[in-house]
Each structure stands twice: as C-alpha cells, then as structure tokens.
Amino acid sequence: MPFSKSGTATPFCKRCFKPIKAASFRNLFGFPSLCFDCYAEFGPRWIKWKEAGADCLALFDYNEAVRSTLFQFKGAGDIELASVFFSYQLPILRLLYHGYTLVPVPSSPSHNEARGFNQVEEMGRCLGLPMVKALVKDEGMKQTELSGQERTAVGKMIHLVKNITIRGKKILLVDDVFTTGSTARACLKLLSQAGAKKLKLLVAAKTIWKGR
Numbered sequence: 783m784p785f786s787k788s789g790t791a792t793p794f795c796k797r798c799f800k801p802i803k804a805a806s807f808r809n810l811f812g813f814p815s816l817c818f819d820c821y822a823e824f825g826p827r828w829i830k831w832k833e834a835g836a837d838c839l840a841l842f843d844y845n846e847a848v849r850s851t852l853f854q855f856k857g858a859g860d861i862e863l864a865s866v867f868f869s870y871q872l873p874i875l876r877l878l879y880h881g882y883t884l885v886p887v888p889s890s891p892s893h894n895e896a897r898g899f900n901q902v903e904e905m906g907r908c909l910g911l912p913m914v915k916a917l918v919k920d921e922g923m924k925q926t927e928l929s930g931q932e933r934t935a936v937g938k939m940i941h942l943v944k945n946i947t948i949r950g951k952k953i954l955l956v957d958d959v960f961t962t963g964s965t966a967r968a969c970l971k972l973l974s975q976a977g978a979k980k981l982k983l984l985v986a987a988k989t990i991w992k993g994r
Contacts (some may be wrong), residue, residue, distance in 0.1 A: 795820055796862050797851060814869040821870045823847040829988050833963055834970040836955075836981040839878075840988035841871060844959055848987045852958060856901045864904035867958070867986040875909060875984070879954050882982065884911040887957040887969055888919040888940060905986065906956045916946045916976070917969055940968050942976055949977030960988040 793802040795817035802813050814821075824847050829840040842848050848867075855863040868875060886902035894900045906913065920939040953973050960966060960983075970981055 796866050814872065816866040816870050820847075820866070824851075826871075829990075833983060834967045834974070834981075836970050836983050838960070838966075838983040838985070840960055840985045841867070842987040844961075844987040844989045852901075852986075856897060856958075859897045859899075861899055861904060864901070865908045867905055868908055872908060879909065879911060879982065879984070882911055882952045882954040882980075883948065884909060884913045884954050884956055885916045885948070885969075885973065886913065887955060887965060888915070888917045890919050890921045890939075892921055902956055902958055905958060909954075909956075911954065914946060914948060914951075916943055916948055917941070917972065918943055938968070940965065940972065942972050947976075948973060950979050952980040953978040953982070955981065955983045957983070957985045958987070960985045 793813040794800065795802055796815045797820045798817060800817055800819070802817050816824075824842045825845050826841060827843055829843075831838050851863060851866065854860050884906050886900060886906055889900055889902070903913065903915070918941055920941075955966065955969055955973065957966060966983055966985075970983065973981055
C-alpha cells in the first residue's frame, strides 16, 4: 500500500523534505513540490524529438537522481512523489498542452495492484487535463527485467479499451521513462488508428544512449 508523508503549513520539498523558501519560484498553481536543488539534481534538459510522427518531450535525462526517485515512487509506493516530476515546469506544461486529453501509458494490472496505484496516472494528475484510460496492458514482466530484444515485443501486449472514444481529440500520451521507445510507439500507433486528431508524448525522463 502507498504511504503518505505528513503535511505541514510550510511548503516543503517532497524529495528532500527541506522547506521551499517563499522567495523561491511560485506560480498561479502554488509552490512546486520539488525544491530548486532537487530540480537541478534531476538535470533538466527539455529534450525534444519525433516518434511515430508525434512531437515528443522529455524533461530530464534518466540519471541516477531521477532513477532513484522513480524507484522510491514506484517500487516503495511513495505516492507523495507523484507530482515532483512535472510540478516545477507545470505552468509551461499546462500552456503547452492546453486543450489536450491525457492518456496514460498502461501498466499490467498486477503491477498496479502491487504498488496500490498506476504511477503514470498519478504523475499526470497535476497537469489538470481530462484523463481517458484508453489503453490496457496484458500481464508480463517489468520492463527493467527484460532484454533489449524482449522490450521490442512489449508493444504487442498493449490494446485499446473497448467503448472508449478518442476520435477527434487532441491526445497527450504520458509515461514516466522513455527507453527503447517500443511501448510509446505501440501506444501512439493505437491512438492514431483510433482516430486521434493530434498526438503528443510527454515523459519525465529519457535514456540517452551513448553515441547519439
């Protein structure tokens, strides 16, 4: 089951627990849930690329700070960390994806049950976009336990949910990490086939391969 950190009237970083000073960055949505020091440790990059014809954006490299925080969030069920990945850049993200409907990349049911939540859904909630759970994933091993070749077949395990209509909608596909891209490409293809008017992809972090 996920656990929560105790609340306080003083804004604090949900990663390092240090107070977020009043002089720090603040916007119409309040204080971010990540302090500047932790944000800098994440190594913001604003990485843009194309995938299956869709505009894609990753906010960070998949470095050790991001990896360990994702593990605490996903592996340890620390649901309070859900907002730290997008919150610091939230104002521009809300402007960038205004009018879009969020579709989370799915996890297998057993993994959702084990941690008590779907991590991508929880990460995406802070964007304030309407969310449609248009995709489902069959049971299978965690991607971190698969070889590169096995990961390319993961897309075959993802399917559109019946009786959910996304035709004519602008869709923002959201995921936590982009590694080989096989899952993202499969999701984008399915959403395109379902009649999405426009497709974009947002991920917290992207693996940067050497030589690229």
